[in-house]
Amino acid sequence: MTDPEAVETREESVYQPSPEFVRRANVRGMEAYRALYARAERQPEEFWGELAERELFWFEKWSHVFEWAPPFVKWFVGAKTNASYNCLDRHLATPRRDKTAILWEGEPGDQRAISYFELHRLVSRFANVLKARGWRAGDRAVIYMPMIPELPVAMLACARLGITHSVVFGGFSAEALKARIQDLEAGLIITADGGWRRGREVRLKETVDEALIECPQVRDVIVYRRTAGAVSMKAGRDLWWHDLDEGASDVCPAEPLDAEHPLFVLYTSGTTGKPKGILHSTGGYLAQCVATMKWVFDLHEDDVYWCTADIGWVTGHSYIVYGPLAAGATTVMYEGAPDFPHFDRFWQIVEKYRVSIFYTSPTAIRALIRQGEQWPDAHDLSSLRLLGSVGEPINPAAWEWYHRVIGKGRCPIVDTWWQTETGAIMISPMPGAMPLKPGSASFPLPGVQADVVDVYGKPVEAGKEGFLIVRRPWPSMLRTIWRDPERYKSQYWGRLPGVYFTGDAARRDAEGYITVLGRVDDVMNVSGHRLSTMEIESALVRHPSVAEAAVVGRPDELTGQAVCAFVTLKKGAADHQQLGEELRRWVAHEIGGFARPAEIRFTESLPKTRSGKIMRRLLREIVTTHSVTGDVTTLEDMAVVSRLAAED
Numbered sequence: 001m002t003d004p005e006a007v008e009t010r011e012e013s014v015y016q017p018s019p020e021f022v023r024r025a026n027v028r029g030m031e032a033y034r035a036l037y038a039r040a041e042r043q044p045e046e047f048w049g050e051l052a053e054r055e056l057f058w059f060e061k062w063s064h065v066f067e068w069a070p071p072f073v074k075w076f077v078g079a080k081t082n083a084s085y086n087c088l089d090r091h092l093a094t095p096r097r098d099k100t101a102i103l104w105e106g107e108p109g110d111q112r113a114i115s116y117f118e119l120h121r122l123v124s125r126f127a128n129v130l131k132a133r134g135w136r137a138g139d140r141a142v143i144y145m146p147m148i149p150e151l152p153v154a155m156l157a158c159a160r161l162g163i164t165h166s167v168v169f170g171g172f173s174a175e176a177l178k179a180r181i182q183d184l185e186a187g188l189i190i191t192a193d194g195g196w197r198r199g200r201e202v203r204l205k206e207t208v209d210e211a212l213i214e215c216p217q218v219r220d221v222i223v224y225r226r227t228a229g230a231v232s233m234k235a236g237r238d239l240w241w242h243d244l245d246e247g248a249s250d251v252c253p254a255e256p257l258d259a260e261h262p263l264f265v266l267y268t269s270g271t272t273g274k275p276k277g278i279l280h281s282t283g284g285y286l287a288q289c290v291a292t293m294k295w296v297f298d299l300h301e302d303d304v305y306w307c308t309a310d311i312g313w314v315t316g317h318s319y320i321v322y323g324p325l326a327a328g329a330t331t332v333m334y335e336g337a338p339d340f341p342h343f344d345r346f347w348q349i350v351e352k353y354r355v356s357i358f359y360t361s362p363t364a365i366r367a368l369i370r371q372g373e374q375w376p377d378a379h380d381l382s383s384l385r386l387l388g389s390v391g392e393p394i395n396p397a398a399w400e401w402y403h404r405v406i407g408k409g410r411c412p413i414v415d416t417w418w419q420t421e422t423g424a425i426m427i428s429p430m431p432g433a434m435p436l437k438p439g440s441a442s443f444p445l446p447g448v449q450a451d452v453v454d455v456y457g458k459p460v461e462a463g464k465e466g467f468l469i470v471r472r473p474w475p476s477m478l479r480t481i482w483r484d485p486e487r488y489k490s491q492y493w494g495r496l497p498g499v500y501f502t503g504d505a506a507r508r509d510a511e512g513y514i515t516v517l518g519r520v521d522d523v524m525n526v527s528g529h530r531l532s533t534m535e536i537e538s539a540l541v542r543h544p545s546v547a548e549a550a551v552v553g554r555p556d557e558l559t560g561q562a563v564c565a566f567v568t569l570k571k572g573a574a575d576h577q578q579l580g581e582e583l584r585r586w587v588a589h590e591i592g593g594f595a596r597p598a599e600i601r602f603t604e605s606l607p608k609t610r611s612g613k614i615m616r617r618l619l620r621e622i623v624t625t626h627s628v629t630g631d632v633t634t635l636e637d638m639a640v641v642s643r644l645a646a647e648d
């Protein structure tokens, strides 16, 4: 730390918010941040109670703010609220009634601007459709749709009635969709004929049909017509949205639901072959979504806010739908790919809608860097005032490019760390409060007691790497894993006693800035998509030629990590070249195209411990450093490792 050069480099890469930005910011200066943080830490009940009262509508108030029976928590105990009411009805008695809620652009260039009044009407009608079909609070719906306004309409209609929704990303295969429908025991599916992606139709209904072959409990499939492609409709099960909508009433009061009512379940990858259904509640979830819209995105009434994520991931839930709408923002939604028809599609949209807050992923930024500055330079990006990043660590070079080329040196960047499980942003700069350091998510937000600790749970020294943990429960925390409370306990609260284990490694510098370094478990992060090594391994061993498989992430300049699979074959299996291709396709079919391995390596055997566990750590080392230096004392067959390293 005393090396003068290191100090100099560090100081050079600190970015102060401009005085103009600070003047208008919701939180101004480091002292204001510290005061908020200290209050939330010392008086969490008062802090969150006041915030929830100010920012949300409640049919009935809580008896107490939270109840912590480790590791289970309840927030706003006994209160009644409704997420759909908070996102819609509450704005109708204010000037926001005619404000644009959703600014939507389809990939082919079609567009829709939907006001809060109109969105309320669409949601109420669809909620009446669901009600008329007999769906009610406590039921589960799986939503498998393209990025069209009817996707938030479907979510908000479910929320209005208390139907717990689970949105499945449109890139998931029939197999993955089926597993989620079955695990959730969902009786209702809401989908579309298809959506547009890079000029081609993604035929969603076809995938639903394939998934439903083994889902007899599904009673209704409601299909929205988006692409007008040919679909088959099964009599007695499949229904057209537009048929049901005809004659539906515009009036559908929102159900007063318990604050702890399960709003949604979102599946994510864990360290086993089986995805986890992360369950989120209503009141606490909304409170933290709204709070972070103001603290992190510094939302003002006149902002045009765009998060480029897909609603199939948690980022889209919290920061396209629930957060922005509960905060009364104008939220932009785009259906298609960032490079279609050209590499400037993002910048065209920013220019066209005068976007002021832009939130995307490091992978998207790196992909755009590769295409050159001429694409953003051809557009007027002067409406931008704040940029954001999420989903994976952002390397300082990409950060600097984003700041210089997109933000023209004028826009702060909020590098936001959070997870499907956390529901809302946990560690991030407040852009008018603190100087930024490229690559660092900076400080925990108020109410988030994050720390970096060693294997015994002891805080590590500044500059040292450790596990990122959270000490106290927060409002938007996951409540459990659907139908698996034991897994919830052991996965998140059983690793280090009494604290929430994030699965990430991090480092904190002498000034308290936190840099999140990546996963410490068998979870990979490829283009910001969370993938489980075990899930891909299970998919591979289901192939008839595969005897064993081990999957690891290897560093990749563009996607952060890339999937690398080591495979041993059964006797007599075919030509490697051809089989490699076939296995890549196989994984895409079993999980989804985004999980396709970048590389398949065939090998005679895999390194294992004497008890038979595959040593992924060694494989990770081989693909990362091309050699092995770590401890191999428990290894069954030393020769395997030297062979694998030599093959590299």
Ligand code: PRX
Binding pocket: 268, 314, 315, 389, 390, 391, 392, 393, 394, 415, 416, 417, 418, 419, 420, 421, 441, 502, 503, 504, 516, 517, 518, 519, 525, 528, 529, 530
């Ligand atoms: O490893 C961290 C990484 O993404 C993981 C969470 O993935 P998921 O649940 O799919 O949610 C992604 C969107 C919130 C984390 O455990 N991650 C997320 N944001 C960052 C990050 N890593 C570094 N910096 C970030 N800003």
